[in-house]
Amino acid sequence: MPIAPQDPVVHEDRIDYVPTPINVTRARQHAARMVAEWGHPALADDAALIVSELAGNAVRHGHVPGRLFRVHLTLTKTSLRIAVADPRGERLPRPRQPSPDDRHGRGLLIVRALADRWGVRERTVGKEIWAELDLTSSRATGRCSDEP
Numbered sequence: 001m002p003i004a005p006q007d008p009v010v011h012e013d014r015i016d017y018v019p020t021p022i023n024v025t026r027a028r029q030h031a032a033r034m035v036a037e038w039g040h041p042a043l044a045d046d047a048a049l050i051v052s053e054l055a056g057n058a059v060r061h062g063h064v065p066g067r068l069f070r071v072h073l074t075l076t077k078t079s080l081r082i083a084v085a086d087p088r089g090e091r092l093p094r095p096r097q098p099s100p101d102d103r104h105g106r107g108l109l110i111v112r113a114l115a116d117r118w119g120v121r122e123r124t125v126g127k128e129i130w131a132e133l134d135l136t137s138s139r140a141t142g143r144c145s146d147e148p
Contacts, residue, residue: 007077013030016069025052035047040135053110057086058086067087069084088127115132
């Protein structure tokens with residue numbers, strides 16, 4: 001889903017990573033730092049968690065030897081968009097309902113709970129999973145929904 005022309009990009013960051021677990025950690029930390037530096041510290045933890053879940057899925061399910069995964073952050077005037085792309089397009093993600101004993105399978109449920117919108121975009125090579133956080137939500141402003 002492209003950024004709407006009436007919502008111009010304010011900041012953008014894009015990094016390619018080797019698909020290893022340590023780079024999931026690095027991507028998460030980098031995203032939190034960038035979002036805070038861009039003036040939205042209240043969104044930093046949610047952004048970091050979304051990056052961690054999507055990057056973890058890219059490493060676990062989207063890995064192709066010799067290929068990288070990409071984390072792309074885009075801040076517009078109204079939203080923060082987080083997109084993670086990997087080279088394995090034939091494995092499109094879908095949320096599932098894991099049993100209480102399952103050790104994995106909750107990542108997209110977490111993303112869906114945190115994001116205002118999310119989706120999957122097929123690419124020429126691979127796929128991109130994206131999530132957006134609205135800057136006007138109570139979560140983004142750091143205020144409780146019942147505060148004046």
